[in-house]
Amino acid sequence: MENLRIPGPTPCPTSVLEAMGRQMINHRGPEFGQMLNDITAKLKQLFQTQHDVFLLTGSGTGGLEAAIVNTLSPGDKVLSVSIGVFGDRFASIAQQFGAEVVPLKVDWGKAADPNAVRQALQADPNIKAVLMTHNETSTGVTNDLAALSSAVKEFDKLLLVDAISSLGSIDLPVDEWHCDITVTGSQKGWMVPPGLAMVSVSPEAWQAHSEANMPRFYWDFARAKNYLERGQTPWTPVISIVFALSVSLDMLLKEGLPSIFARHARVAQAVRDGVKSLGLSLFADEKHASNTVSAIAGSNGLDINKMRKILREEYQIVLAGGQQQLDGKIFRIGHLGWVTEDDIKAVMSALKVVLPQAGFGSVS
Ligand SMILES: Cc1ncc(COP(=O)(O)O)c(C=O)c1O
Numbered sequence: 001m002e003n004l005r006i007p008g009p010t011p012c013p014t015s016v017l018e019a020m021g022r023q024m025i026n027h028r029g030p031e032f033g034q035m036l037n038d039i040t041a042k043l044k045q046l047f048q049t050q051h052d053v054f055l056l057t058g059s060g061t062g063g064l065e066a067a068i069v070n071t072l073s074p075g076d077k078v079l080s081v082s083i084g085v086f087g088d089r090f091a092s093i094a095q096q097f098g099a100e101v102v103p104l105k106v107d108w109g110k111a112a113d114p115n116a117v118r119q120a121l122q123a124d125p126n127i128k129a130v131l132m133t134h135n136e137t138s139t140g141v142t143n144d145l146a147a148l149s150s151a152v153k154e155f156d157k158l159l160l161v162d163a164i165s166s167l168g169s170i171d172l173p174v175d176e177w178h179c180d181i182t183v184t185g186s187q188k189g190w191m192v193p194p195g196l197a198m199v200s201v202s203p204e205a206w207q208a209h210s211e212a213n214m215p216r217f218y219w220d221f222a223r224a225k226n227y228l229e230r231g232q233t234p235w236t237p238v239i240s241i242v243f244a245l246s247v248s249l250d251m252l253l254k255e256g257l258p259s260i261f262a263r264h265a266r267v268a269q270a271v272r273d274g275v276k277s278l279g280l281s282l283f284a285d286e287k288h289a290s291n292t293v294s295a296i297a298g299s300n301g302l303d304i305n306k307m308r309k310i311l312r313e314e315y316q317i318v319l320a321g322g323q324q325q326l327d328g329k330i331f332r333i334g335h336l337g338w339v340t341e342d343d344i345k346a347v348m349s350a351l352k353v354v355l356p357q358a359g360f361g362s363v364s
Pocket of ligand 1: 061
């Protein structure tokens with residue numbers, strides 16, 4: 001079996017995979033209804049919210065699109081606080097649907113500054129909503145969402161959060177931090193294959209929904225709510241993944257949120273200590289280094305693609321490369337979901353041998 005250490009899809013426990021081998025059931029029947037209600041209640045615990053949570057069949061990007069089209073109208077101004085590839089994607093979706101995007105750019109590898117958000121909101125009172133990434137998977141940075149949210153809420157703006165690679169792995173109390181829409185995806189810390197986006201919706205987001213008129217059909221939260229009241233989803237759901245999620249949620253709740261967060265913090269620290277002890281350095285500002293994905297800078301003659309190829313072919317260890325302008329410049333180790341220190345030890349032992357084979361140390 002491969003040691004799949006990319007930041008999603010993540011490896012799935014055997015019991016989760018086995019759940020997907022079940023025969024289909026009627027998605028408009030009582031068994032599915034009971035399962036959906038049970039999953040929704042458990043997700044609320046993991047999102048730390050009292051408000052609505054919906055399962056949407058689609059990938060994380062679908063959830064981001066849902067956040068936009070359910071709360072905004074063409075011409076609405078949004079502040080995009082982007083710290084990497086996925087922050088830019090969130091802004092592109094808003095732009096595509098006709099929002100006027102005001103960018104607040106942050107150097108890749110750094111976290112967003114709450115004071116810069118304050119200034120941007122002060123400078124433009126017409127901004128209606130703020131788009132924010134909790135954990136930027138492309139750079140390995142976790143924003144201080146509590147502080148950023150406080151800045152946003154001083155101005156009483158809607159806060160739409162991409163928490164795709166953090167929720168369920170890094171603490172994110174959705175209600176306490178006033179996140180109006182929070183989006184995550186099944187293939188990340190949830191230990192489930194890709195196929196489901198999960199979103200929370202606050203009362204303020206519902207208020208925005210009632211006025212928003214961007215085109216929406218498949219993603220309409222009103223339809224999702226209406227059907228959930230009957231234990232259904234509006235459209236045929238990805239039933240096998242729902243079976244899988246039902247098993248993984250029980251595992252997550254059994255471990256408990258504090259233990260999950262502590263395990264991710266411990267494993268992430270082992271990654272950071274490990275790469276530094278090999279002479280590598282983090283790409284991300286260490287004060288904001290993510291507990292689910294580490295981005296490591298290429299240096300000293302390291303050929304990242306060669307290193308990844310040797311790791312994959314000879315050690316069955318799969319690491320991620322950099323995206324867009326970071327291609328060939330960084331590599332990333334995913335450590336979210338079903339992961340322990342032993343998985344990381346295997347990566348570090350292999351890296352120790354492979355780094356010099358891939359040119360590391362040939363140039364100082
Ligand atoms: C932070 C973040 N946002 C958005 C996405 C896009 O999710 P998907 O590929 O499931 O559409 C990802 C996936 O890697 C992500 O990590």
